[in-house]
Amino acid sequence: MAANSWKEILDGQMPEDWSHEIDIFEGQMELRRQGKLDEKVFAETRLRRGVYGQRYDNGQRHDGIQTQTLDFPSGDLTKGPNTVWDAPGMQRIKVPFGGLTPDQLDVLAQLAEEYSDHILHVTTRQDFQLHYVHIEDTPDIMRRLAAVGITTREACGNVVRNVTACPLAGVCRDETFDVSPYAKAMTFFLLGHDDTQDFGRKFKVAFSGCGDNPCGLVKMHDLGLLAKTKVIDGEEKRGFAIYVGGGLGAVPHQAKLLTDFLPEEQILPLSQAISRVFARLGEKKNRNRARIKFLVSQLGIEQFRRLVFEEMESLPEDVRWTEFIEDAHQHVDNPLKSGSSLNGQTPLEGFTEWYATNVYHQRQAGYHVVTINLPLGDISSHQAYHLADIARKYVGDNIRTTVEQNIILRWVAGEDLVALYRELKAIGLGEPGAGTIVDITTCPGTDTCKLGIASSRGLAGELRERLTAKSATLPDAIKDLKIKISGCFNSCGQHHVADIGFFGNSRRAGNYKVPHFQVVLGGQWDENAASFGLAFGAVPAKAVPDVLDAITERYVAERERGERFQAWVSRLGKAEIRNMLEPFMNVPDYEVDPSFYSDWGDSRQFSIGDIGVGECAGEVVSLFSIEIAKAESQIFDAMIALDEGDYQAADESAYKAMLLGARALIRTQLLDVSEDPDDIVQEFRTRFYDTELFYDKFAKGKFGRYLFARHENPTVNPDEDSAHRLIEEAQLFIESCHDTEARVNGVIVA
Amino acid sequence: MSLNRISIKYFVRRPETIDPGDFIPVFQKWIQNHTVEGLLIDVVDYKHVYQGPGVILIGHEVDYAFDLSEGRPGLLYTRKRALQADLRDALHDAFRLALIAAEKIESDGALHGISFDTSEVIVSFHDRLLAPNKPETLDLVREDVSVALQAIYGDANFEIELASDDPRHLFSIRVVVPKADDLPTLIARLDAGVPVSS
Numbered sequence: 001m002a003a004n005s006w007k008e009i010l011d012g013q014m015p016e017d018w019s020h021e022i023d024i025f026e027g028q029m030e031l032r033r034q035g036k037l038d039e040k041v042f043a044e045t046r047l048r049r050g051v052y053g054q055r056y057d058n059g060q061r062h063d064g065i066q067t068q069t070l071d072f073p074s075g076d077l078t079k080g081p082n083t084v085w086d087a088p089g090m091q092r093i094k095v096p097f098g099g100l101t102p103d104q105l106d107v108l109a110q111l112a113e114e115y116s117d118h119i120l121h122v123t124t125r126q127d128f129q130l131h132y133v134h135i136e137d138t139p140d141i142m143r144r145l146a147a148v149g150i151t152t153r154e155a156c157g158n159v160v161r162n163v164t165a166c167p168l169a170g171v172c173r174d175e176t177f178d179v180s181p182y183a184k185a186m187t188f189f190l191l192g193h194d195d196t197q198d199f200g201r202k203f204k205v206a207f208s209g210c211g212d213n214p215c216g217l218v219k220m221h222d223l224g225l226l227a228k229t230k231v232i233d234g235e236e237k238r239g240f241a242i243y244v245g246g247g248l249g250a251v252p253h254q255a256k257l258l259t260d261f262l263p264e265e266q267i268l269p270l271s272q273a274i275s276r277v278f279a280r281l282g283e284k285k286n287r288n289r290a291r292i293k294f295l296v297s298q299l300g301i302e303q304f305r306r307l308v309f310e311e312m313e314s315l316p317e318d319v320r321w322t323e324f325i326e327d328a329h330q331h332v333d334n335p336l337k338s339g340s341s342l343n344g345q346t347p348l349e350g351f352t353e354w355y356a357t358n359v360y361h362q363r364q365a366g367y368h369v370v371t372i373n374l375p376l377g378d379i380s381s382h383q384a385y386h387l388a389d390i391a392r393k394y395v396g397d398n399i400r401t402t403v404e405q406n407i408i409l410r411w412v413a414g415e416d417l418v419a420l421y422r423e424l425k426a427i428g429l430g431e432p433g434a435g436t437i438v439d440i441t442t443c444p445g446t447d448t449c450k451l452g453i454a455s456s457r458g459l460a461g462e463l464r465e466r467l468t469a470k471s472a473t474l475p476d477a478i479k480d481l482k483i484k485i486s487g488c489f490n491s492c493g494q495h496h497v498a499d500i501g502f503f504g505n506s507r508r509a510g511n512y513k514v515p516h517f518q519v520v521l522g523g524q525w526d527e528n529a530a531s532f533g534l535a536f537g538a539v540p541a542k543a544v545p546d547v548l549d550a551i552t553e554r555y556v557a558e559r560e561r562g563e564r565f566q567a568w569v570s571r572l573g574k575a576e577i578r579n580m581l582e583p584f585m586n587v588p589d590y591e592v593d594p595s596f597y598s599d600w601g602d603s604r605q606f607s608i609g610d611i612g613v614g615e616c617a618g619e620v621v622s623l624f625s626i627e628i629a630k631a632e633s634q635i636f637d638a639m640i641a642l643d644e645g646d647y648q649a650a651d652e653s654a655y656k657a658m659l660l661g662a663r664a665l666i667r668t669q670l671l672d673v674s675e676d677p678d679d680i681v682q683e684f685r686t687r688f689y690d691t692e693l694f695y696d697k698f699a700k701g702k703f704g705r706y707l708f709a710r711h712e713n714p715t716v717n718p719d720e721d722s723a724h725r726l727i728e729e730a731q732l733f734i735e736s737c738h739d740t741e742a743r744v745n746g747v748i749v750a
Numbered sequence: 751m752s753l754n755r756i757s758i759k760y761f762v763r764r765p766e767t768i769d770p771g772d773f774i775p776v777f778q779k780w781i782q783n784h785t786v787e788g789l790l791i792d793v794v795d796y797k798h799v800y801q802g803p804g805v806i807l808i809g810h811e812v813d814y815a816f817d818l819s820e821g822r823p824g825l826l827y828t829r830k831r832a833l834q835a836d837l838r839d840a841l842h843d844a845f846r847l848a849l850i851a852a853e854k855i856e857s858d859g860a861l862h863g864i865s866f867d868t869s870e871v872i873v874s875f876h877d878r879l880l881a882p883n884k885p886e887t888l889d890l891v892r893e894d895v896s897v898a899l900q901a902i903y904g905d906a907n908f909e910i911e912l913a914s915d916d917p918r919h920l921f922s923i924r925v926v927v928p929k930a931d932d933l934p935t936l937i938a939r940l941d942a943g944v945p946v947s948s
Contacts, residue, residue: 064782113920380799464798604778
């Protein structure tokens with residue numbers, strides 16, 4: 001007869017401390033049910049177990065006509081502020097450096113079938129996510145994962161998130177050395193460490209094996225470690241270049257070099273010291289400025305460096321700092337089979353195309369890495385079972401997830417490639433195009449994320465389908481371009497580091513809201529995300545496929561020999577790019593084409609919430625539209641100045657753009673506002689900031705404070721970094737002006 | 751035996767004529783109009799996943815999906831939370847709601863004459879703790895399932911077998927009813943009857 005509970009059946013199979021932690025979490029759930037644990041405290045508690053909220057968990061959903069109250073049986077019981085207990089949520093599952101075994105994949109598939117929607121979703125941090133999970137199922141999910149060596153601890157919340165690493169680590173042809181054991185050591189050193197429990201915000205760590213390729217993306221992380229060697233006293237020593245304070249988010253920051261070589265035995269104490277400095281000096285009250293990038297920016301890298309190394313000197317000795325090193329040096333993967341050659345086998349239909357894009361030759365002769373190109377990062381439970389069997393047959397435990405939302409099989413013997421392709425194809429996982437323009441990265445967007453504005457997954461699905469349909473005829477020049485899409489400005493889809501990025505927003509057209517995407521061009525994925533793209537303007541969501549065609553066709557037609565996309569964007573110039581996009585920016589009247597008023601993959605009329613009707617809307621919108629256009633024009637001037645290297649002018653134009661945006665908003669209430677910056681800021685503060693009319697539901701007053709900060713503290717000798725950042729801030733400020741105007745003046749359809 | 755998580759799948763006839771994307775507006779309409787019982791929350795589109803879960807109408811107690819798994823599209827009704835403690839009643843209830851949903855789909859003009867084959871149904875139990883996928887579990891539930899099927903199919907003969915012998919899979923039963931009645935007849939029979947455990 002079956003056991004009574006998973007706790008009972010798995011007793012002894014879970015690490016004791018993990019099992020105990022899950023029991024504690026279950027106890028906290030009961031306390032919360034009884035009202036004996038504060039909802040905010042419980043919210044952070046569950047987040048630290050990877051139990052995340054999901055869209056509509058406030059108990060309301062707009063059905064396209066009206067907002068419906070979702071009457072969950074738990075009534076008023078909440079699992080956090082405005083978060084209903086019974087509302088489905090998301091379970092994030094940490095997979096350190098993406099390393100996975102077939103047995104773990106089996107369990108993940110089983111959990112998806114029993115508690116979720118039969119889908120395993122791979123994230124841009126090499127995690128898995130299960131969606132539509134009920135909180136009361138989460139302890140058993142955690143137990144079943146713990147029994148196969150997976151913890152969800154600190155998958156969310158203000159803690160160290162999943163430590164990522166280049167998925168090719170250990171087999172890469174260009175790496176300095178295999179960073180996998182270092183990523184693993186840091187994962188478990190920082191997991192639950194006393195010094196990582198008091199952050200104001202999350203903290204993301206990444207490892208990369210080389211400087212040229214993008215796989216680790218260390219320059220966009222809170223802490224990035226880049227493998228290096230150095231000859232010291234005649235002996236080659238392993239170590240890392242250390243980067244800190246990078247991050248995407250609403251306003252991306254390039255990480256700063258903390259030190260160009262740190263010996264391997266110091267990386268754990270350094271991470272501990274950084275954690276202490278971040279916990280001690282990082283912002284705690286204003287979550288919008290609480291990431292370590294703001295602290296590094298505020299202190300300056302010199303001061304930050306001094307504090308960290310002073311802190312490191314004061315740390316009590318810990319054996320864990322060095323005990324992993326011997327293992328790290330001896331670490332080797334265990335291939336299941338002997339290396340061999342592909343030669344002499346009869347190719348299958350489609351094999352050549354798949355081989356060209358999905359197969360990477362390892363530095364170990366006779367072995368290959370095969371990338372399984374997952375559409376939108378999704379794999380079904382049935383596919384996962386089959387994939388686990390395929391892995392057992394060909395590669396054993398050598399599976400990894402990637403930050404591009406794919407799965408790879410490492411150590412595939414050459415002679416197995418044809419058979420492997422056949423088996424992958426049979427389960428729909430043999431699609432070519434990995435790492436090419438069809439392999440689009442996207443965040444969850446409005447599908448499940450509470451912050452999503454537009455449907456990034458819907459758009460990604462549409463673009464993928466269209467690009468796949470014409471993949472055979474796509475010009476070589478665009479095949480390797482990266483497209484990345486976020487549902488809002490927060491950049492979970494990493495749009496800033498794509499050749500062509502999009503992030504969701506909305507615009508008002510008449511009395512309706514229309515889903516839009518900002519077009520972000522010129523980001524750099526290579527060299528560990530060495531530079532960020534800029535937004536060139538918002539186009540309706542339904543126009544994006546045509547915009548993509550226009551951009552790529554022009555690139556193909558006009559690129560110079562060997563000219564890469566980023567260089568072409570730079571050469572074309574911002575004015576010309578804007579000209580190219582402008583014809584797509586118009587929204588047809590609702591009566592002419594209502595499809596523009598729904599998002600991709602969603603038949604509902606687009607909505608961002610419940611906004612009432614304003615009778616004077618038409619007139620006011622007209623005035624606002626004219627005024628806000630001036631702000632958008634000014635921001636464009638800022639981008640041109642940045643392009644030309646005139647950072648002072650870029651800074652001033654971005655600031656003026658914010659003033660114009662604020663003034664446009666003020667003039668919806670007070671026509672006679674002067675053009676004096678002090679007056680504008682004062683009126684804006686009084687009318688829109690202090691009243692919280694300008695407040696974004698989630699970002700609160702953050703975007704308003706961008707204006708105040710620049711107004712009160714003009715940038716002294718702006719450089720490229722600061723000018724770039726101010727332009728990003730000004731764009732967000734103007735986006736927020738649009739949102740505020742729609743919110744305050746109302747639209748017929750919310 | 752108390753099993754809360756049960757799914758019922760009826761396959762469609764002529765699946766090649768159906769665009770799964772057509773289910774998105776249909777399910778959105780079900781939310782707007784409270785077309786079926788229970789709290790309905792959202793529609794999820796997974797039609798990009800090869801032989802995946804298709805398009806799902808997510809509810810609190812129940813999910814409805816136009817499911818594409820195993821390359822055999824059909825309506826998948828999944829009971830996630832218990833309405834009935836008794837397995838017979840739970841199965842009766844699950845069949846009733848699955849059939850009602852199937853009938854609503856058949857009668858929806860937006861789905862272009864879609865129809866379901868009532869002669870084959872897959873019943874799955876989403877609980878590996880109580881119902882591991884092995885012959886012994888089938889022995890445990892066979893009588894309850896048979897009673898529930900008799901309430902739906904009347905005197906028609908039916909065959910029951912394990913749908914998969916892979917122990918990792920959900921415990922699933924394939925039911926084949928060679929001479930099955932059509933949907934309205936099955937629903938009428940269920941409506942005329944009483945809960946099977948009474």
